[in-house]
Amino acid sequence: MNDKIIFSGIQPSGRLNIGNYIGALSQWPKMQAENNCIFCVVDYHAITVKQDPEELRRRLLEITKTYLAAGIDPEKSIIFRQSDISAHTELAWILNCAGARIADLNKMTQFKDKAGKNQESVSVGLYDYPVLMAADILLYGTEIVPVGEDQKQHVELARDIAKRFNNDYGEVFEIPQAIVKTEGARIMSLLDPMKKMSKSDDNQNNCIALLDDIEEARKKIMRAVTDSEDSIYFDVAEKPALSNLLTIYAQLGNREIKRLEKDYKGKGYGEFKKDLADVVVKFLEDFQAKYNSISDEEALKVLERGKEKAEAIANKKLKEVKELIGIK
Numbered sequence: 416m417n418d419k420i421i422f423s424g425i426q427p428s429g430r431l432n433i434g435n436y437i438g439a440l441s442q443w444p445k446m447q448a449e450n451n452c453i454f455c456v457v458d459y460h461a462i463t464v465k466q467d468p469e470e471l472r473r474r475l476l477e478i479t480k481t482y483l484a485a486g487i488d489p490e491k492s493i494i495f496r497q498s499d500i501s502a503h504t505e506l507a508w509i510l511n512c513a514g515a516r517i518a519d520l521n522k523m524t525q526f527k528d529k530a531g532k533n534q535e536s537v538s539v540g541l542y543d544y545p546v547l548m549a550a551d552i553l554l555y556g557t558e559i560v561p562v563g564e565d566q567k568q569h570v571e572l573a574r575d576i577a578k579r580f581n582n583d584y585g586e587v588f589e590i591p592q593a594i595v596k597t598e599g600a601r602i603m604s605l606l607d608p609m610k611k612m613s614k615s616d617d618n619q620n621n622c623i624a625l626l627d628d629i630e631e632a633r634k635k636i637m638r639a640v641t642d643s644e645d646s647i648y649f650d651v652a653e654k655p656a657l658s659n660l661l662t663i664y665a666q667l668g669n670r671e672i673k674r675l676e677k678d679y680k681g682k683g684y685g686e687f688k689k690d691l692a693d694v695v696v697k698f699l700e701d702f703q704a705k706y707n708s709i710s711d712e713e714a715l716k717v718l719e720r721g722k723e724k725a726e727a728i729a730n731k732k733l734k735e736v737k738e739l740i741g742i743k
């Protein structure tokens with residue numbers, strides 16, 4: 416893949432965890448050498464559920480530094496904050512009116528999961544969230560959207576919205592495509608392998624944050640649930656908890672699952688988990704060393720420069736869209 420326009424984003428809605436890293440972030444630096452990459456901190460998405468204002472401001476920097484520590488190079492890629500560019504919310508409104516349909520939004524499984532039984536009392540923003548995401552993507556002529564499994568449906572909705580708008584008003588949007596990893600696109604909770612590892616989970620024992628205390632992270636791995644039979648092989652249906660741990664091991668330790676199955680033949684969960692904890696700890700130590708070497712000022716400068724570059728692209732597209740619908 417080269418010379419493509421690539422866009423992705425993460426919400427500052429909690430501390431990033433190894434699920435976010437494995438499923439999304441780890442793919443991004445590899446793409447930046449040969450493509451035009453744009454990475455956004457999507458703070459307007461984060462406020463679809465209530466956030467503490469101070470925390471939200473702090474997390475903006477935390478996520479920006481995480482992008483940098485993960486290897487995104489601001490000389491090669493654009494890194495910016497969603498709320499710095501008003502074209503995102505403007506285009507979202509336009510797409511709400513021209514392109515998005517209630518019937519499509521009603522199918523979104525993330526909304527159903529997040530709203531749960533309280534569908535009537537959650538914010539309108541949470542329901543409309545995928546339309547803002549479509550605006551993020553479509554403003555930049557995005558061709559590829561590297562995300563975890565749970566976001567695939569939202570990217571498909573962005574495709575549908577783009578096609579409908581193009582059809583009704585004229586060809587203005589590129590049709591984007593999601594890229595999801597074949598392995599590690601859905602890392603599960605350490606305590607409940609039926610549930611996605613999620614940064615806004617109330618119980619942080621479910622996940623390992625990239626900035627977790629090292630010894631705490633080791634304990635979390637040792638406490639992670641396993642399945643009944645004490646042998647090590649990959650089978651999501653029969654052994655969901657162990658398969659999840661194998662995936663984490665393979666992804667963070669750079670090993671193939673097949674190889675791990677061979678290495679742990681005849682060995683038990685205790686030894687496996689101890690080694691996995693070493694792999695996770697090593698990964699976190701390296702990551703945190705890079706993270707701690709980046710200052711807040713540096714992160715703010717990156718966002719300022721990113722804003723300038725992204726805004727020029729976004730405003731141009733928004734102008735074309737407005738002309739097509741007769742607003743300007």
Ligand code: ATP
Nearest residue numbers: 426428434438439562563600601602612613614615
């Ligand atoms: P929240 O719980 O606040 O909704 P989240 O942890 O689900 O947050 P997002 O900001 O929604 O994280 O997602 C950022 C990126 O990480 C997306 O591309 C998403 O698909 C990916 N991602 C999130 N959770 C996982 C997971 N458990 N496994 C793999 N990828 C994930």
Ligand code: LTN
Nearest residue numbers: 422423424425426457548551552
């Ligand atoms: N909804 C995404 C975050 C997001 C995004 C985007 C991802 C917002 N806008 C545009 C890719 C492209 C999520 O991960 N929760």
